[in-house]
Amino acid sequence: MDLERSPLARPFPDIPQIDGVTLRIARARYKAWDRCDLTYVELCPGTAVAGVFTRSACASSEVDLGREQARLGRARALIVNAGNSNAFTGYRGREAVEQIMAQVASALDCDPSEVFVSSTGVIGVPLPKDKAQAGIEAALIAAPCGWEDAASAIGTTDTFTKGASASAMLAENRVELAGFIKGSGMIAPDMATMLGYVFTDAAVDPAFLQEMLSKANEATFSCITVDGDTSTSDTVLLFATGKAGNPALSSWDDDGADAFYAALLGICRELAHLVVRDGEGAQKFIEIAVTGAADAASARHVGLAIANSPLVKTAIAGGDANWGRVVMAVGKAGEPADRDRLSIGFGGTWAAKDGQPLADYDEAPVAKHLEGQDIRIDVDLGVGDGRATVWTCDLTHGYISINADYRS
Amino acid sequence: MDLERSPLARPFPDIPQIDGVTLRIARARYKAWDRCDLTYVELCPGTAVAGVFTRSACASSEVDLGREQARLGRARALIVNAGNSNAFTGYRGREAVEQIMAQVASALDCDPSEVFVSSTGVIGVPLPKDKAQAGIEAALIAAPCGWEDAASAIGTTDTFTKGASASAMLAENRVELAGFIKGSGMIAPDMATMLGYVFTDAAVDPAFLQEMLSKANEATFSCITVDGDTSTSDTVLLFATGKAGNPALSSWDDDGADAFYAALLGICRELAHLVVRDGEGAQKFIEIAVTGAADAASARHVGLAIANSPLVKTAIAGGDANWGRVVMAVGKAGEPADRDRLSIGFGGTWAAKDGQPLADYDEAPVAKHLEGQDIRIDVDLGVGDGRATVWTCDLTHGYISINADYRS
Numbered sequence: 001m002d003l004e005r006s007p008l009a010r011p012f013p014d015i016p017q018i019d020g021v022t023l024r025i026a027r028a029r030y031k032a033w034d035r036c037d038l039t040y041v042e043l044c045p046g047t048a049v050a051g052v053f054t055r056s057a058c059a060s061s062e063v064d065l066g067r068e069q070a071r072l073g074r075a076r077a078l079i080v081n082a083g084n085s086n087a088f089t090g091y092r093g094r095e096a097v098e099q100i101m102a103q104v105a106s107a108l109d110c111d112p113s114e115v116f117v118s119s120t121g122v123i124g125v126p127l128p129k130d131k132a133q134a135g136i137e138a139a140l141i142a143a144p145c146g147w148e149d150a151a152s153a154i155g156t157t158d159t160f161t162k163g164a165s166a167s168a169m170l171a172e173n174r175v176e177l178a179g180f181i182k183g184s185g186m187i188a189p190d191m192a193t194m195l196g197y198v199f200t201d202a203a204v205d206p207a208f209l210q211e212m213l214s215k216a217n218e219a220t221f222s223c224i225t226v227d228g229d230t231s232t233s234d235t236v237l238l239f240a241t242g243k244a245g246n247p248a249l250s251s252w253d254d255d256g257a258d259a260f261y262a263a264l265l266g267i268c269r270e271l272a273h274l275v276v277r278d279g280e281g282a283q284k285f286i287e288i289a290v291t292g293a294a295d296a297a298s299a300r301h302v303g304l305a306i307a308n309s310p311l312v313k314t315a316i317a318g319g320d321a322n323w324g325r326v327v328m329a330v331g332k333a334g335e336p337a338d339r340d341r342l343s344i345g346f347g348g349t350w351a352a353k354d355g356q357p358l359a360d361y362d363e364a365p366v367a368k369h370l371e372g373q374d375i376r377i378d379v380d381l382g383v384g385d386g387r388a389t390v391w392t393c394d395l396t397h398g399y400i401s402i403n404a405d406y407r408s
Numbered sequence: 409m410d411l412e413r414s415p416l417a418r419p420f421p422d423i424p425q426i427d428g429v430t431l432r433i434a435r436a437r438y439k440a441w442d443r444c445d446l447t448y449v450e451l452c453p454g455t456a457v458a459g460v461f462t463r464s465a466c467a468s469s470e471v472d473l474g475r476e477q478a479r480l481g482r483a484r485a486l487i488v489n490a491g492n493s494n495a496f497t498g499y500r501g502r503e504a505v506e507q508i509m510a511q512v513a514s515a516l517d518c519d520p521s522e523v524f525v526s527s528t529g530v531i532g533v534p535l536p537k538d539k540a541q542a543g544i545e546a547a548l549i550a551a552p553c554g555w556e557d558a559a560s561a562i563g564t565t566d567t568f569t570k571g572a573s574a575s576a577m578l579a580e581n582r583v584e585l586a587g588f589i590k591g592s593g594m595i596a597p598d599m600a601t602m603l604g605y606v607f608t609d610a611a612v613d614p615a616f617l618q619e620m621l622s623k624a625n626e627a628t629f630s631c632i633t634v635d636g637d638t639s640t641s642d643t644v645l646l647f648a649t650g651k652a653g654n655p656a657l658s659s660w661d662d663d664g665a666d667a668f669y670a671a672l673l674g675i676c677r678e679l680a681h682l683v684v685r686d687g688e689g690a691q692k693f694i695e696i697a698v699t700g701a702a703d704a705a706s707a708r709h710v711g712l713a714i715a716n717s718p719l720v721k722t723a724i725a726g727g728d729a730n731w732g733r734v735v736m737a738v739g740k741a742g743e744p745a746d747r748d749r750l751s752i753g754f755g756g757t758w759a760a761k762d763g764q765p766l767a768d769y770d771e772a773p774v775a776k777h778l779e780g781q782d783i784r785i786d787v788d789l790g791v792g793d794g795r796a797t798v799w800t801c802d803l804t805h806g807y808i809s810i811n812a813d814y815r816s
Contacts, residue, residue, distance in 0.1 A: 056739030400807075
């Protein structure tokens, strides 16, 4: 099925090259299509890596292996297969991943544990080893390509190609960050997946790289939701080639660590937002800011309960400032909250304060705000200092059409 | 807006009278409508009561008070207001409930704590005290009515009236149970609510009555979901008048306790199913049986993760035996599961076993099963002996239409 480009799409930005990173793409033809569906990223020796992965109890072999590999902290290559997720395929799926790791490691003369593999697409069908092998052979000798081509090749049902960049000034060195991502919720007939990759020329020790990625993830990728459904393959990897020549960052006390983290946080947030902007059927981008919670984790939990509520999401789709549904979602989150201290606003206008509708509540500016594409919901729980911001999209007929009306 | 009667509706059954229970209805006109919207149930002196309530952190005053009253174990009356939920109304909402309790207690010469109040409908508007007072005055002198009239008067956006009955033979006595319920998910522009009431002429000690209701609730009302959104007012009350004259049941060892519990479980299950059958936009009734879980609670959690997954619900709406989405939902539940032992079936046919699609999987009988209205999904986790069954409905364009397209 052909999906229309999301009305919330962003143009692909200009992204500079990252020293130590070479991008190549090829046709493995995992499905009956004529497009590049295998992305090969070669990383210079000494590249550090960190990763965050789905918490699904039914994760794919790629995730199981990637989690182990990320602990070792070193990477020389990344292979992304699009069109077949290789999930729920038992030992045959694992064999296919191990074959890819061995093939690339042999070509680069590195350890197989330094070759990271991700797959996205149809589930229940073992990744065909012959197609993977031929695709990698082609990729190894392909001419290098740019960011947009690589970002496009990892896409499946995405309606636009997603990338972002950032830079930071460390003590003596300017470092660059670049990244791309795919994902748009979960697409019929098979689950889609969020796969994101960020590359930097900064030198960062692997353990600290992991610490920063885990922290940034908590405030970005872990704060978005399209439909509350979690893929078995979600993966974000961060590679640091060290080519910028800065003294390797190894703790928050190092000069430039804060600047680097700020840039990392920014690029992760932008990539996360792009996934929401391609949410299935999305017509509106929704930011939900929760304050006054018991702590930050509690605030995020409440925010995600609101963001995942079908009633809140349909209300926004209908342009309805239905704060009652927000109350309901706060209540069901199971976090500390006080009904009589709860305040709720839309687009900067409070609709209810301290557990009661405002007597002088003027719905006009709120109605106007809800006509727009970028919606803001403020929720103050009134019980503490915890705060978090989460992002989601609205729930529309488009979501049902994509997921129920079409068959494979 | 006028909603079409659910295609999954059941006709209202013949329900015998329960000795000690008198039903009356009246017009309080909580909204601008000409219908009975106040239900008054008078219970004979000595009636025992038990209750289960929403876990929402933003529960209504009715729920806060009802929870305290149920602990005392005695009831003389029930008032149900339809059209105004009195939720999120601060101290003024509480005053309205206390006024109702005082007014009925005065008429019956009982303690206010023996008067139970429920409200459902618009939120954020304090229940108008004058309308409640006049409505109760009318109800107190109204002629007794039958079950269907009472069940109809508590409805809000329900598309059909819901009731059930059961009986049990204790050692020497036959006892009757009758109940009615309202709820259909959450309806624009305000949350709907599940309110259920069961009445019996059996004599049961309040503490044991509560124990049995809590247990039955775990396997029935707590095992249904329409959209995963939880009302601030959900309430189920069980009243036992004792008029059957049996020696009061007070423990599981008593003769007839098991028979009574079986009847109670049956009527609670039937009432719970009726709510799902009126789920917003529902076209199919879905039963999800989870086996092989670590324990029963884990099985229920996995079952509800599947039942609440928009991707599973849309797949069933589209007649798509998409076991990959079931895998995804199992994975995200966060319960013990083993990807390589997981088995999934539809309508009695296994599609995947031990973590892999079945080689000889025949989709024909499954496709035929999915064309029907009553859908069965089997999931075996392969890690233990825990089991649970949950119920939900599909997610259709009707849900979006009801919740996004219409405004109040």
